[in-house]
Amino acid sequence: MSPDLWSLYALMLKSRLFEEAIAQLWHDGLISGEMHLGTGEEAIIAGVVTQLREGDAMALDHRGTAALLMRGVDPVLILHELLGNPDGLCGGMGGHMHLFSKEYLAASSGIVGAEGPTAVGFALSAQYLHPGAIAVAFFGDGAMNQGMLMESMNLASAWNLPVLFVCKDDGWAITTQSKSVTGGDLNERARGLGIPAAEVDGCDVSGVWEVSHSAIERARSGQGPTFLHARCVHFEGHFLGLQLIRIVRDPLREMPEIAVPLTQSFLRPGGAALRERLAGLKTVLAAVFSPLCDPRRDSANDPVRSARTILQSDPVRLQELEDQVEKEISSALASALVEVPS
Amino acid sequence: MRTMFFTQAVDDALAQAMADDPRIILFGEDIPLLRRNLLVRFGPRRVRGTPISESAFLGAGVAAAMAGLCPVVEMYMVDFLGVCMDALLNHAAKVEAFSGGKWTARVVVRAPCGGGYGDGGQHEPSLWGWLAHIPGLTVLVPSTPADAGGLMLAALQHNGPVIFLEHKLLSETWLEFLGSGARRTVQYDVPAEGAKGAVPQKWEPVPIGKAVLRRAGGDVTIVSVGVGVHRTLEAAEALEAEGISAGVLDLRTISPLDKTAVCEAVAQTGRLLVVDEDYEGFGLSGELSAVVLEAGISCKYARVCTQTTIPYARHLEDQILPNKQRINASVRQLMQ
Ligand SMILES: Cc1ncc(C[n+]2csc(CCOP(=O)(O)OP(=O)(O)O)c2C)c(N)n1
Numbered sequence: 001m002s003p004d005l006w007s008l009y010a011l012m013l014k015s016r017l018f019e020e021a022i023a024q025l026w027h028d029g030l031i032s033g034e035m036h037l038g039t040g041e042e043a044i045i046a047g048v049v050t051q052l053r054e055g056d057a058m059a060l061d062h063r064g065t066a067a068l069l070m071r072g073v074d075p076v077l078i079l080h081e082l083l084g085n086p087d088g089l090c091g092g093m094g095g096h097m098h099l100f101s102k103e104y105l106a107a108s109s110g111i112v113g114a115e116g117p118t119a120v121g122f123a124l125s126a127q128y129l130h131p132g133a134i135a136v137a138f139f140g141d142g143a144m145n146q147g148m149l150m151e152s153m154n155l156a157s158a159w160n161l162p163v164l165f166v167c168k169d170d171g172w173a174i175t176t177q178s179k180s181v182t183g184g185d186l187n188e189r190a191r192g193l194g195i196p197a198a199e200v201d202g203c204d205v206s207g208v209w210e211v212s213h214s215a216i217e218r219a220r221s222g223q224g225p226t227f228l229h230a231r232c233v234h235f236e237g238h239f240l241g242l243q244l245i246r247i248v249r250d251p252l253r254e255m256p257e258i259a260v261p262l263t264q265s266f267l268r269p270g271g272a273a274l275r276e277r278l279a280g281l282k283t284v285l286a287a288v289f290s291p292l293c294d295p296r297r298d299s300a301n302d303p304v305r306s307a308r309t310i311l312q313s314d315p316v317r318l319q320e321l322e323d324q325v326e327k328e329i330s331s332a333l334a335s336a337l338v339e340v341p342s
Numbered sequence: 343m344r345t346m347f348f349t350q351a352v353d354d355a356l357a358q359a360m361a362d363d364p365r366i367i368l369f370g371e372d373i374p375l376l377r378r379n380l381l382v383r384f385g386p387r388r389v390r391g392t393p394i395s396e397s398a399f400l401g402a403g404v405a406a407a408m409a410g411l412c413p414v415v416e417m418y419m420v421d422f423l424g425v426c427m428d429a430l431l432n433h434a435a436k437v438e439a440f441s442g443g444k445w446t447a448r449v450v451v452r453a454p455c456g457g458g459y460g461d462g463g464q465h466e467p468s469l470w471g472w473l474a475h476i477p478g479l480t481v482l483v484p485s486t487p488a489d490a491g492g493l494m495l496a497a498l499q500h501n502g503p504v505i506f507l508e509h510k511l512l513s514e515t516w517l518e519f520l521g522s523g524a525r526r527t528v529q530y531d532v533p534a535e536g537a538k539g540a541v542p543q544k545w546e547p548v549p550i551g552k553a554v555l556r557r558a559g560g561d562v563t564i565v566s567v568g569v570g571v572h573r574t575l576e577a578a579e580a581l582e583a584e585g586i587s588a589g590v591l592d593l594r595t596i597s598p599l600d601k602t603a604v605c606e607a608v609a610q611t612g613r614l615l616v617v618d619e620d621y622e623g624f625g626l627s628g629e630l631s632a633v634v635l636e637a638g639i640s641c642k643y644a645r646v647c648t649q650t651t652i653p654y655a656r657h658l659e660d661q662i663l664p665n666k667q668r669i670n671a672s673v674r675q676l677m678q
C-alpha cells in the first residue's frame with residue numbers, strides 16, 4: 001500500500017484552515033483561556049490518523065483538535081465546544097484541552113504525559129475486546145521527560161501492547177528548549193525499553209504515512225509497540241499569544257515591558273557577582289531572541305506547503321480540491337457561528 | 343509606601359530573602375523565563391529550569407531541603423501536583439514525624455491556582471483543602487499583594503514544607519500568560535484590591551496561621567480565602583444596603599487554621615457562611631463547621647463552594663464558582 005497524497009493534503013489543509021479560523025475566534029475573544037494549535041504538525045497527525053479504523057483509539061495531548069477533526073469528528077461540534085456552547089462536542093465542559101469522543105475512542109488531556117497511560121489502557125482493552133485494534137498516543141518532546149509516559153512505554157513493551165507512541169518533536173516545551181533539559185537521545189531511550197524506534201521527517205506526510213503504516217501493521221499483528229519520532233515546528237509557538245512570538249511580531253510594544261524590570265533587577269545591589277548575573281542575562285536574551293532565528297519562520301518547514309508543492313503538477317485538480325476544502329470549512333464556521341451564546 | 347502587583351510582590355519578597363540567604367534556590371519548568379528578573383540578579387546557579395518531570399524535581403526539592411538548601415519549587419499549576427503528590431504526601435509532610443522531630447524539609451512549593459478565566463477543569467481548581475488535609479503541610483493562600491509578599495517571606499523562614507498558592511485572577515503575569523495572551527477582547531472579573539496594592543518598603547514576614555478581619559459586621563461572619571475574600575467583600579457591601587451587617591474574615595492560611603479568630607467572630611454573630619472556591623465536599627468549608635462545633639459554639643451555617651468539575655464555558659464557570667449572587671442568597675437565607 002502507498003499513501004494517497006491528494007487525500008492527505010486535503011485533510012491537512014482542512015485542519016489548517018479550521019485551526020486558522022479557531023485562531024481568529026480566539027483573537028476575537030470568543031474562545032477563552034489558552035489555545036494550543038496543531039498548525040505545523042498536520043503531517044504527523046494526518047500520516048497516522050488516516051490509517052486508523054473502527055476500534056482504534058487515540059490518546060491526545062493539549063493539541064488534540066487536528067487529530068479529532070481528521071478522525072472524522074464533526075467540525076461544528078468542535079467549534080461549538082470551543083465557543084462554550086451547550087451543543088458542543090463535550091457540552092461546553094471540556095474546551096480544547098479536554099476534547100473527548102467516545103464514538104472514536106479518543107481522549108485528550110491537558111496533563112503532560114497522560115497520553116502514555118491512556119494509550120496503554122486503550123491498547124490493553126483492545127487486546128481483550130477488539131483484537132487487531134491499536135491505540136495511538138500523540139505527545140510532545142517535553143512529555144518524554146514525564147515519568148508516567150516513560151513508565152507507560154515500559155509497560156507497553158513488557159505486555160507487548162499494540163501502541164504507537166508518536167513524539168511530535170518541535171524542540172520546545174513552552175519557553176524551554178528541550179535539549180537543555182533532556183538527557184540522551186529519545187530514540188535510544190525507547191530502544192532501551194525494548195521498543196523499536198523510527199525517525200521520520202514530520203514535514204513529509206507521505207514519509208510519516210509509510211513509517212507509521214508498518215508500525216501499525218506490526219501492532220495489529222501482535223508484535224508490540226513502536227516509537228515514532230517526528231520533528232515539526234509550531235508556527236504559533238506554544239500557544240496563541242505567547243510572548244516570545246509576540247516579541248518577534250511587535251518588538252516595540254513588547255520589549256520595554258521586558259527590558260525595564262530586567263535591567264532594574266540586573267543592577268539591583270545584593271545578589272550574585274557580575275559574572276553570574278551576566279550568565280543569567282545571557283540565558284534570558286537567548287530565550288527572548290530565539291524566535292528570531294527560529295525554524296518557525298521558515299516556510300520550508302510547513303508540511304501543508306510541502307505537500308502542495310508536489311501536487312502543483314496538476315493545478316486544475318489542486319484548485320478544485322482547495323475550493324472544496326475551503327467551502328467545507330467556511331460552511332462549518334458559518335453554521336457554528338449562527339447561534340453563538342452572547 | 344510602594345504599590346505592587348500581586349506576583350511582583352511575591353517575587354520582590356523572594357528577591358529580598360534570596361539576597362539575605364544564599365541557600366534559597368529556585369527551580370521549575372520555564373523558570374529562567376518566568377522568573378527572568380530573579381535570574382539576572384541571582385544567576386543561573388540559583389534560578390534553574392527543569393524538564394517536565396515533576397515527581398523527580400519536587401522529590402529532589404524535598405530532599406535538597408533536608409540536606410540544607412532552601413528550595414522554592416515551582417509547579418506550573420497546583421493541578422499538576424497530581425503527578426507528583428508522593429513527594430508531599432509521603433515525604434515532605436512526614437520527615438519531621440518519622441525522624442522523631444529531628445529533621446524537617448524546609449521547602450516552599452509555589453503554584454498558581456484558581457479559576458475564572460475559562461481554562462477548563464484541569465487548570466482551574468484550587469485544591470488547598472486537598473493539600474491541607476495532610477498533617478505536616480502548611481498551606482498559604484494570600485489575597486493581597488502585601489500578604490502575598492509577607493507570607494512568601496514567612497514561608498521561606500518556616501521550618502517545614504509550605505505550599506504557597508497564588509490565585510491566577512490576582513496574578514498579573516499568570517492571567518496574561520494563560521488567560522488573555524495580551525488580547526484586549528477578553529475581560530475577567532479581577533478584584534482590583536487583590537491584584538494591586540500597597541506593600542511595605544522592606545518586607546516583614548506576615549505570621550503564618552493568622553487570619554485577618556477585612557470587614558467588621560455583627561449579623562453574619564463570612565469566612566473566605568483568596569479571590570473569595572474579594573467576592574465576599576463586594577457582596578457584603580450590597581448586603582449593607584439591605585441592612586445586613588456582614589463581617590469578612592480572610593483566613594490567609596488554610597493550614598494551620600486560625601481557629602481562635604474564626605470562633606471569636608462566629609460567637610459574636612451566631613451565623614457562619616464559608617465562601618470557598620475549592621471543592622465543597624470533605625474540605626475547608628466542612629472543616630470550619632467542625633471547628634465551631636468543637637468549640638461549643640451554636641450557630642447557623644451555610645457554604646458557597648465549588649461542587650463540580652469546573653466547566654470550560656465561561657458562563658457555566660461563572661455560575662459554579664462562588665459569586666456575589668450566590669453569596670448574597672446564602673446570607674439572606676441565614677438571616678431568615
Ligand atoms: C504535568 C504537567 N506539567 C506541566 C504542564 C504545563 N505544560 C503544558 S504544555 C507544556 C509543554 C509541553 O511540551 P511538549 O510535550 O513538547 O508539547 P508541545 O507543547 O511542544 O507540543 C507544559 C510544561 C502540564 N500541562 N502538565
Ligand SMILES: [Mg+2]
Nearest residue numbers: 140141170172
Ligand atoms: Mg514540544
